[in-house]
Amino acid sequence: MDWLSEHAWSVWLAAAAILGVAELMSLDLVLVMLAVGAVAGMVAALVGAPVLLQLLVAGGAAAAMLALVRPPVVKRLHTGPDLRLGHGKLVGQEARVTAAVTPHETGRVRLGGEEWSAAPYDGLSTIAVGATVEVLEIRGATALVHEVPSLEA
Known part of the structure; x- marks a missing residue:
């Protein structure tokens, strides 16, 4: 002991x-x-x-x-980072307008290497070809976008 x-x-x-x-x-x-x-x-x-x-x-x-x-x-x-799959990962990304986006007619944007149909998020804006837009929401196969203001005047 x-x-x-x-x-x-x-x-x-x-x-x-x-x-x-x-x-x-x-x-x-x-x-x-x-x-x-x-x-x-x-x-x-x-x-x-x-x-x-x-x-x-x-x-x-x-x-x-x-x-x-x-x-x-x-x-x-x-806990870890949120895993965003499918359309969710495209929200917040920038895209380039390839066909004019108007309130009355859906346009086209180049987003994530693919062509997407696009409509203005506010339902009133017209966005010209070549403009840079931000994707605010995805509804079905249509990206709801808002034009990103540019510094060029």
Whole structure:
């Protein structure tokens, strides 16, 4: 029993290593939090704290990690950039008018390497051939566009 009390730090270190390796297989971020608690228990053992205090320190550190660190880390890992598919990825892009866009007749724009039918977004504008427009919405196979003001006067 003397050996165990003198080498408690190595038991804590082994527990942390085992939990760390097990975390590599589970990838759930629970066992790594427990491993941090084991490291805290190891530090308490190196300082010379009694076994009961080592257990309390390890348990407290593990509980704190599970309650305070894991939720935001998991949330950050599970969120990512919005994936825009289909027509949605074309909204916000610029296009070049190839056939005049008028309120009464749909025109044509070159958008994403393809020809699209186009109508004015506000329903009132007339956009000349060669103008640069921004796609504000896609309705069916028609791009609703608004002319981008140019700096040329």
